[in-house]
Amino acid sequence: MAELLLAGANAGAFLVCAAFLAYVVLILTPYLRRQRDVAGDATEFSWHLVVPCRDEEAVVEATVRRLTTWFPAASVWCVDDGSRDATPTILARLARELEGVRVVTRTLPEARQGKGPALNAAFDAIVSSLTPGTDPTRAIVGVLDADGWLDPRCLDVISGRNHFGDPTVGAVQVLVRMLDHVHELSPRAATTASTRRGRLLVHMQDLEFSGPIAAMQVLRRHLGSVGMGGNGQFTRLSALYRVSQAHGTPWHGALLEDLELGLHVLLTGGRTQYCHDTWVAQEGLPTVGRLVRQRTRWAQGSMQCSRYLWPILTSPRIPTSAAIEIAYFLLQPWLQLVGGVLYFVCGFVLVSGLIQAGSQPLSLLNPTNVSVLALFLLFGMGPLVVWGPVYRLRVNRRTSRKRALMLGLANAVYLYVNHIAVWSALWRIVRSRNDWAKTDRNRPTSSFPSANVRSVARAA
Numbered sequence: 001m002a003e004l005l006l007a008g009a010n011a012g013a014f015l016v017c018a019a020f021l022a023y024v025v026l027i028l029t030p031y032l033r034r035q036r037d038v039a040g041d042a043t044e045f046s047w048h049l050v051v052p053c054r055d056e057e058a059v060v061e062a063t064v065r066r067l068t069t070w071f072p073a074a075s076v077w078c079v080d081d082g083s084r085d086a087t088p089t090i091l092a093r094l095a096r097e098l099e100g101v102r103v104v105t106r107t108l109p110e111a112r113q114g115k116g117p118a119l120n121a122a123f124d125a126i127v128s129s130l131t132p133g134t135d136p137t138r139a140i141v142g143v144l145d146a147d148g149w150l151d152p153r154c155l156d157v158i159s160g161r162n163h164f165g166d167p168t169v170g171a172v173q174v175l176v177r178m179l180d181h182v183h184e185l186s187p188r189a190a191t192t193a194s195t196r197r198g199r200l201l202v203h204m205q206d207l208e209f210s211g212p213i214a215a216m217q218v219l220r221r222h223l224g225s226v227g228m229g230g231n232g233q234f235t236r237l238s239a240l241y242r243v244s245q246a247h248g249t250p251w252h253g254a255l256l257e258d259l260e261l262g263l264h265v266l267l268t269g270g271r272t273q274y275c276h277d278t279w280v281a282q283e284g285l286p287t288v289g290r291l292v293r294q295r296t297r298w299a300q301g302s303m304q305c306s307r308y309l310w311p312i313l314t315s316p317r318i319p320t321s322a323a324i325e326i327a328y329f330l331l332q333p334w335l336q337l338v339g340g341v342l343y344f345v346c347g348f349v350l351v352s353g354l355i356q357a358g359s360q361p362l363s364l365l366n367p368t369n370v371s372v373l374a375l376f377l378l379f380g381m382g383p384l385v386v387w388g389p390v391y392r393l394r395v396n397r398r399t400s401r402k403r404a405l406m407l408g409l410a411n412a413v414y415l416y417v418n419h420i421a422v423w424s425a426l427w428r429i430v431r432s433r434n435d436w437a438k439t440d441r442n443r444p445t446s447s448f449p450s451a452n453v454r455s456v457a458r459a460a
Contacts, residue, residue: 023328024212024383030222031215032394037277040159046134047074047155048237049142050122052115053091054081056146059283061090063146068098070152077125079104081118082111102129115230116257119143120249123240139237140164143258148231149185149281157278158234170239170270171262174232175214175277178206178284181396185281193286201291202284204414207407210395211387216329217274225322226272227329228262232280235265242268255434256301263308263326269317288417295421299333300428306330336422384412 049067053060060078067076078091080103091103104125106118126141144150151157154174158164163172179185180202193199220226228235240250243264254260262272285291309330313323388408392399399407428434 021383024386027212027215027219028386028390031218032390034218034276037157037162037275038160039153039157039277040161040163040165042155042159043073044138044159045155045164046139047071047142048077048126048139049074049144049150050077050079050119050126051144051146051148052079052081052118052122053083053087053146054112054118055083055085055087057083057086057090059147060087061094063144063148064091064094064098064101066149067144068100070150071155072100074100074155075126075129076101077104077122078102079106079118079122081106082108114253114255114257116249116251116253116260119251119257123244123250126237136238136241137167137236141235141237141240143230143233143235144280145231145282147179147283149179149182150232151278151280154232154278154280158275163273163275164234164236166271166273168271169236169273170242170265171226171228171233171235171272172275173217173226173228173262173272174234174275175279176209176229176232177279177281178202178209179281180284181206182279182281183396183398193284195286198286200410201288201414202286203407204410205284205291207387207391207395207411208414211391214276218276220272220322220325221274223322223325224271224319225266225325225329226262226274228258228265228272230256230258231282233258233261235261236270239265239268239270242270253434254301254304255297256305259301259305260308263305263312266318266322266326267308267311267315291417292421292424295418296424296428299418299422299425300434302330303333303425303429306334333422333425336419337426340419340423381412384415385409387411 049071051060051063051067064076064078067074076098078094078101080088080091088105091101095101095103102125104121106121110117123141130139151174158172158174163169180199193202217226235250243250243261246268247264250261250264251257252260252264265272285294309327312318312326312330315323318326385405385408388404388406388411389401391407392401392404
């Protein structure tokens with residue numbers, strides 16, 4: 001019976017790992033072959049940049065001043081979501097001093113209920129501010145974190161023919177980077193962690209967002225299944241209207257309101273697009289505890305969005321290839337739970353073999369143990385380690401080969417944080433917990449645009 005259980009665990013682990021390896025190969029190919037997009041003219045659109053603010057006194061002033069300096073034609077909407085620090089005072093002063101800054105104030109009990117309701121309040125305020133005859137297809141609503149640094153070229157880039165220059169595109173997500181590793185911003189925008197482990201953890205997040213996550217999005221461009229993120233998300237106002245008419249409000253109750261919005265844009269007949277040629281940079285998380293808390297929210301939000309699996313698969317508006325990819329993504333947290341159990345069983349077999357071998361280590365070289373070890377190295381480690389060299393090749397050529405290999409090996413450990421998070425998310429679901437835990441800021445970032453970023457904007 002035990003041997004039968006082990007054989008089943010091995011077979012299950014092999015299938016899960018083989019599927020993961022195939023997916024990594026599938027996303028790597030278009031990522032490595034990607035061509036640059038042609039920029040457009042941002043003046044062809046009106047821009048509304050929304051900055052949700054809940055206790056953001058450490059970063060919000062610098063962010064708002066950057067946005068009004070780099071994007072003077074845009075309206076900047078700051079949503080004070082019941083802040084308990086100096087955020088309301090800062091926002092009121094900015095609204096008096098800076099043209100184009102508008103403050104949306106939310107108070108308890110409506111406030112502090114999550115990011116989605118705060119964004120809906122901004123949407124209502126934007127709609128109320130529009131002059132009669134405004135063309136909603138030419139108005140774009142962007143969502144930025146309060147610590148976000150938006151590429152000065154961003155609005156022109158996403159106005160290009162592959163993005164909002166295409167009238168069928170309803171939403172665009174841009175590349176997300178970590179502040180410390182965007183060389184156009186360093187060193188003045190850096191929020192470098194105080195410990196070596198913290199710095200490595202932030203570097204791993206930059207690798208993750210600009211490597212595997214970006215590669216997934218590049219594949220999704222071809223399939224028609226691009227997902228929206230919480231930072232650097234831009235949506236055509238007409239698409240928000242369609243979602244609101246179909247579902248009451250543009251953003252909804254999932255902890256991943258950004259993913260949910262992207263699904264609704266697709267379900268209501270719009271297209272979502274990804275732009276890798278411009279970026280938004282944000283603070284990285286320098287501690288494992290804060291990272292696990294963030295990823296727990298992501299995992300739980302993804303699990304909540306599993307309810308859209310059947311509507312996605314049966315929608316006549318979503319291509320079959322896109323529906324299959326979205327289904328795989330929505331099922332990932334549940335597959336991670338299954339994979340975690342299978343890996344545990346296989347690991348238990350290896351440990352048991354070590355104990356039983358005692359003074360006869362050669363006895364470990366039986367077919368079962370060798371196959372489990374080979375399975376782990378080839379399918380468990382290989383698809384994770386490869387992202388270190390890919391990061392050096394496509395993102396940061398300043399990274400040495402030795403450092404790239406070290407990052408790849410660290411990535412194999414780093415991504416297991418998601419396995420911890422998915423079990424934590426399941427526990428929250430079992431306990432019917434749906435509260436929204438905001439990520440704490442590290443410290444105040446640079447107060448104003450650095451000269452080298454301004455020169456990059458002019459050169460572009």
